[in-house]
Amino acid sequence: MLTTGLDILRILAEAEEPLTATAIAQRVGLHVSNVSRTLRVLITHGYVRKPSYHSFAVDLGVLSLAGSAVQQLPVLTRSRDCMQRAAQETLLHASLATLHRDQVLYLHRCSPDGTCISAVAGGFPLHLSVVGLRLLLDLEEPRALTLLSSASQRYGWERPTARTPKDPEDCLAKARDCLRGPFLHTNHWDLNNEQAVAVPLSCPGYPPLAISLHGVTTMNAHAIETALAHIVQDLSTALETIS
16 A cells, blocks of 8 residues: 555646546556545545545645654754865856656755755756756666656656757767766856756765756856866765665
C-alpha cells in the first residue's frame, strides 16, 4: 500500500485538475478497488481531498509534510549560507540542484541581493536549466534523452533564442559540445548576453548535485569556473559531516 500511496500522491500532485479514482487506477496500473482503499487512507490523514463527489486532489497535508521535511534536511540547512555567500560575492545568481525524474529540484536559488528561495520543485523546463543539464550529462544517453523528452511533454519546448536546441537529441549534443572539463557553459543559449555555467558536486550519501552561476557579468569564463571551484570546496566542507 505504501508504494501505491506514493504513486497516487505523485499523480495527483502532477495533475492539472482533480482526477477520478478510475483515472488514477489507469495511471497506477491497479484495479480501482485497490486505489479506492488507498485513497480513503490518504483522505483520513489529510493528504488527499475530494473537491467533488467523484474526484480527488492533493490536500494541505502534503504541504505540511513538505514544509517539515525542508526544515529537517541537512543538505538544505547546511548549504544555504554557502550559496547565499556565493551569490553575494560573485554578484551572480547561484543555484544548487538535483534531478528527480524529469524535474530539476532547486535546493537553493540565491540572488546577489541576499534573497534565497529554497526547495523549489518543478515548473522549469529542463532544457533551459544549465544546472539541470549538467546533471543530465552524467547519465547514460538513453536515460538522458528519455528525461528530456518527458520534460518537454510536461513543460513544452520553448526556444527563447535561435541557439536554443530544437529537440532533446539536439539539446544533449549541444550540451556535450559546451563542456569544458567538468564545467558546462550554455550562457544560457546566449540569452541576453548571460553567462551560465554549472559544475557537479559529489556528496557521499546524497543524490548527484550540481551548482550553477548565471547572470550578466564582467567576469570571464575562467573566473566563473574558479568561483565555482571555490563554492564546491565550501559546500563539500559544509556537507561532509552530515550523518
